Amino acid sequence: MVIVLGIESTAHTFGVGVVASDREPFILADERIKYTPPTGGIHPREAARYMAERAHEVVRRALRSSGITLSEVDAIAVALGPGLGPCLRVGATIARALAAYFSKPLVPVNHAVAHVEIGLKLTGARDPVIVYLSGGNTLIAAFLGGRYRVFGETLDIALGNLLDVFARETGLGPPYVVKGVHVVDACAEEGKEILDLPYVVRGQDVAFSGLLTAALKLVKRGARLPDVCLSLREMAYDAVIEVATRCLLHTNRREVMVVGGVAASKYLRRKFEEMAKLYGARLYVVPPEYAVDNGVMIAWTGALAYSAGVTVPIEDAVIRQRWRIDEVDIPWRRA
Amino acid sequence: MEEGVALPEPLDKVIRVKLSGVELPLQLLSLVKIMGRGAEALLYYARFLGYPAVLKWRPPKTYRHPRFDSYVRRERTLTEARAIYRARKLGIRAPALFFVDPDNAIIVMEYVEGMLYRDLIPRTEIDESCRIARVIGTYAAMLHQEGIAHGDLTTSNVLVKGDGDVYLIDFGLAVTSADDEDKGIDVHIFLRSLESAHYHLYEKLFDCFIKGYASIVGSSGAERVIAKVREIRLRGRYVEERRARKR
Structure with a gap:
């Protein structure tokens, strides 16, 4: 059994998780704080300052709730990317300091891989088509030849980004999620008409920026907002589902797993259920609590990596803002 | 009907009404068996006026809004038919069209006996795989010159006949007024289908493709x-970071 403390700070959430491998429950601690900007989107520097001021408190809380001391921890894991530079640096600095001071091995974790690994752990999916949807990421992947290979992704903005920016520009948000429902989803419930908006699927990729611009133009021209919400949501979700379907058939998989912050959408889930039924696949959706960014997923992936011998010297543990999921070797899974 | 399968009910009605107007569908078209299922269509092996044929039907998708669903199915059917016609006019091998019914999202086309390039790659010599990649490259360039992008140029959408002839199939996502972006995306998609399913050969095969293209x-x-592909690949991946840079 290994005990790993993991630190997440790629965007707006600073999270510290402690996990123990080969043990249930495997989660010993799960502490998080989330930066919510007063207006507009995340300002990376503001988010980083917020984290830096409170990080020590979160680490202390995680250790207290886990009931262990740092000396009992086998390794420190940290999300080194992808994400916002200033925010990543907060987590990386703390992780390097803890590892140096307590002489613990340091384990580098890719944030996207962590979303996948916690999804596999919690849903029990074995070899699924992975659909990773969040504020900053939209990608469809599957495990092949030792890595999570990307089959399709957004050519411009991410699905979560599309929904949030549309909400912000039309005054529906922030906050973007109210009682677990995205404000665009909620607004779409009142929609009746499907309006003419661009539906873009290019092979195995999607693109959303044209859709965003066209939708905002419709609103400006006086179209009924709920109709625009409905049309926008239908185009965007259907495009992702179509790409996932292509991947499912191209790779001969029988499972689909949805992870990331947007996975919480009940409406998207319903659509995926229909799709899975149509193609005889099983659908797995990561529980909402672990769909969003958290430290547990970093700790859990750190435990897998550490057990497979993956560590990084402290002086080489630098952040990588654009670290792609398909650049990471996954030695803990059989190819 | 030889070794026939029952038609799915809505399809049965359509074919009776559309093709004959009277109850004489079997002489015109008969479905022999289900051949396969793509992401959006069902493929039937069929006989059309005695010729071996493929009937491609895009059935309704329950997860889509009904109005949007019929719009997409109709548009894709029309796009595919137009693109096949234009590709064949350029001398590119693609299955000949026999019958198109956009209202019901049905295309009947020539049956081409062959193996998908995707399945052929692991079973054949690298030289042969390279030759095929080269032909695909020439096809892509010919289409692009005429302002057409295939839209889904993967190794699963290339059929290789026993005699080595290379056929492009599945034009449902084609763009018939393609700009540089659409062309770049075509090549990007082909490159990634090599990368993701044939990762140990992709550099070599992509090189063959580009030689054909050139x-x-x-x-x-x-x-x-x-250069366009490179630009596409660098784009949009981590929007948060791009936004961070802008401020």
């Missing part, structure tokens, strides 16, 4: 499309 549009044309 044989039509010249090396400067090939370089232009490669």
Whole structure:
């Protein structure tokens, strides 16, 4: 059994998780704080300052709730990317300091891989088509030849980004999620008409920026907002589902797993259920609590990596803002 | 009907009404068996006026809004038919069209007996795989010269006949007024289908593809499309970071 403390700070959430491998429950601690900007989107520097001021408190809380001391921890894991530079640096600095001071091995974790690994752990999916949807990421992947290979992704903005920016520009948000429902989803419930908006699927990729611009133009021209919400949501979700379907058939998989912050959408889930039924696949959706960014997923992936011998010297543990999921070797899974 | 399968009910009605107007569908068209299922269509092996044929039907998708669903199915059917017609006019091998019914999202086309390039790659010599990649490259360049992008140029959408002839299939996502972006995306999609399913050979095969592409549009044309692919690949991946840079 290994005990790993993991630190997440790629965007707006600073999270510290402690996990123990080969043990249930495997989660010993799960502490998080989330930066919510007063207006507009995340300002990376503001988010980083917020984290830096409170990080020590979160680490202390995680250790207290886990009931262990740092000396009992086998390794420190940290999300080194992808994400916002200033925010990543907060987590990386703390992780390097803890590892140096307590002489613990340091384990580098890719944030996207962590979303996948916690999804596999919690849903029990074995070899699924992975659909990773969040504020900053939209990608469809599957495990092949030792890595999570990307089959399709957004050519411009991410699905979560599309929904949030549309909400912000039309005054529906922030906050973007109210009682677990995205404000665009909620607004779409009142929609009746499907309006003419661009539906873009290019092979195995999607693109959303044209859709965003066209939708905002419709609103400006006086179209009924709920109709625009409905049309926008239908185009965007259907495009992702179509790409996932292509991947499912191209790779001969029988499972689909949805992870990331947007996975919480009940409406998207319903659509995926229909799709899975149509193609005889099983659908797995990561529980909402672990769909969003958290430290547990970093700790859990750190435990897998550490057990497979993956560590990084402290002086080489630098952040990588654009670290792609398909650049990471996954030695803990059989190819 | 030889070794026949029952038609799915809505399809049965459509074919009776559309093709004959009277109850004589079997002489015109008969479905022999289900051949396969793509992401959006069902494929039936069929006989059309005695010729071996493929009937491609895009059935309704329950997860889509009904109005949007019929719109997409109709548009894709029309797009596919137009693109096949234009590709064949350029001398590119693609299954000949026999019958198109956009209202019901049905295309009947020539049956081409062959193996998917995707399945052929692991079973054949690298030289043969390279030759095919080259042909695909020439096809892509010919289409691009005419302002057409295939839209889903993967190794699963290339059929290789026993005699080595290479056929492009599945034009449902084609763009018939393609700009540089659409062309770049075509090449990007092909590159990634190599990368994701044939990762140990992709550099070699992509090189063969580009040689074929350059044989039509010249090396400067090939370089232009490669530059576009590079640009596409660098784009949009981590939007948060791009936003961070802008401020």
